[in-house]
Amino acid sequence: MAFPSIPSIPSIPSIPKSISKPIKYFIFGIFILNIKSLPLVYNLRYLPMISKLQIKKYTNYKKKNKDLFKAFERSHFVFVDDLDTNFHLNNGSYNKHMDWARTEFVMLQFPEAAIKSNFAFATSGVSMYFKKEIPRFSTFKIQTKILTWNRKWIFLLHRFITESKNNSDNNKNIDVHAVGTSKLVFKEKNGKTIIPEQFFDEYGFKCETEESKIKREEIRKKGWKFIEGLFEFEKLIDYCEDRDDDEKAISKL
Numbered sequence: 699m700a701f702p703s704i705p706s707i708p709s710i711p712s713i714p715k716s717i718s719k720p721i722k723y724f725i726f727g728i729f730i731l732n733i734k735s736l737p738l739v740y741n742l743r744y745l746p747m748i749s750k751l752q753i754k755k756y757t758n759y760k761k762k763n764k765d766l767f768k769a770f771e772r773s774h775f776v777f778v779d780d781l782d783t784n785f786h787l788n789n790g791s792y793n794k795h796m797d798w799a800r801t802e803f804v805m806l807q808f809p810e811a812a813i814k815s816n817f818a819f820a821t822s823g824v825s826m827y828f829k830k831e832i833p834r835f836s837t838f839k840i841q842t843k844i845l846t847w848n849r850k851w852i853f854l855l856h857r858f859i860t861e862s863k864n865n866s867d868n869n870k871n872i873d874v875h876a877v878g879t880s881k882l883v884f885k886e887k888n889g890k891t892i893i894p895e896q897f898f899d900e901y902g903f904k905c906e907t908e909e910s911k912i913k914r915e916e917i918r919k920k921g922w923k924f925i926e927g928l929f930e931f932e933k934l935i936d937y938c939e940d941r942d943d944d945e946k947a948i949s950k951l
Contacts, residue, residue: 731777731778731779732778732779733777733779734777734779734780735779740794743798744798744801747798747801747802747805748805764902764903766844766898766903766914767843767844767917768807768843769841769842769843769857770799770802770803770806770807770841770842770843771839771840771841771842772798772799772802772839772840772842773837773838773839774795774837774838774839774840775835775836775837775838776791776832776833776834776835776836776837776838777835778834780834781834784831785833785834786831786832786833786834787831787832787833787834787838789826789828792826792828792858792876792878793824793826793878795840796824796840796856796878796880799840799842799856800821800842800854800856800880800882802842803842803843803854804819804882807844808897808901808902810901810902811884811897811900811901815887816886816887816888817884817885817886817887817892818884818885818886818887819882819883819884819885820882820883820885821880821881821882822851822881822882822883823880823881823928823932824878824879824880824881825878825879825928826876826877826878827876827877827878828875828876829874829875829876829877830873830875830876831875832858832860832875832876836860837860838858838859838860838875839858839859839860839861840856840857840858840859841856841857841859842854842855842856842857843855844921845879845921845924845925846917846918846919846920846921846922846924846925847894847895847918848894848922849893849894849895850883850891850893850894851881851882851883851894852881852882852883852884852894853879853880853881853882853921853925854879854880854882855877855878855879855921856877856878856879856880857874857877858874858875858876858877858878859872859873859874859875860872860873860875861873879925879928881928884897
């Protein structure tokens with residue numbers, strides 16, 4: 699029995715070389731200009747942090763730093779996909795860069811805890827305050843340190859700065875462009891909250907003298923004055939959840 703013949707599939711016309719090259723260059727250009735925003739790039743930024751941590755783990759790394767309030771600094775570059783319509787670092791990029799900053803801070807300041815499978819930390823809130831723009835195609839630094847804490851929460855301070863040479867001497871001029879805070883909580887695998895003061899003592903920052911305890915508490919109280927008002931601000935969450943009547947006054951876009 700003869701089978702019916704299969705109709706031939708029409709061939710796809712080839713793109714002329716004169717057109718294909720510009721298109722390839724255009725696609726490649728878009729790729730490069732937005733490389734920091736490509737899928738998985740955000741997550742891949744964590745790999746160097748994790749690899750450094752593992753290296754320290756397997757070489758019997760012993761933390762020499764004994765300063766609980768030490769700041770860790772990381773440089774960043776304002777690229778095309780960081781810009782807003784005013785062609786400076788957009789507001790969302792500040793929070794994105796703070797994500798990396800606080801993760802790296804916890805790993806470097808508390809490496810013995812970070813390598814444990816029953817340790818985790820969560821971010822409960824962030825605050826940003828802007829002073830001046832960070833221009834396009836400029837290098838800026840984020841300095842991250844512990845600001846204060848209570849029986850549950852740890853607050854980190856992030857400084858966004860740029861540096862320039864001072865012609866009159868060898869020192870550098872430092873401009874503060876923005877400051878941010880991160881509200882963290884440390885948890886065990888079972889969900890139990892780790893008390894910050896006990897956590898510090900366990901992982902290399904125990905005060906050996908009464909004088910050091912007093913000094914630490916003075917620094918903690920000084921930092922607490924800057925963030926205690928944030929707890930009042932957080933009541934907005936409860937306020938917004940109770941505002942069902944506001945739905946009637948919302949204009950749908």
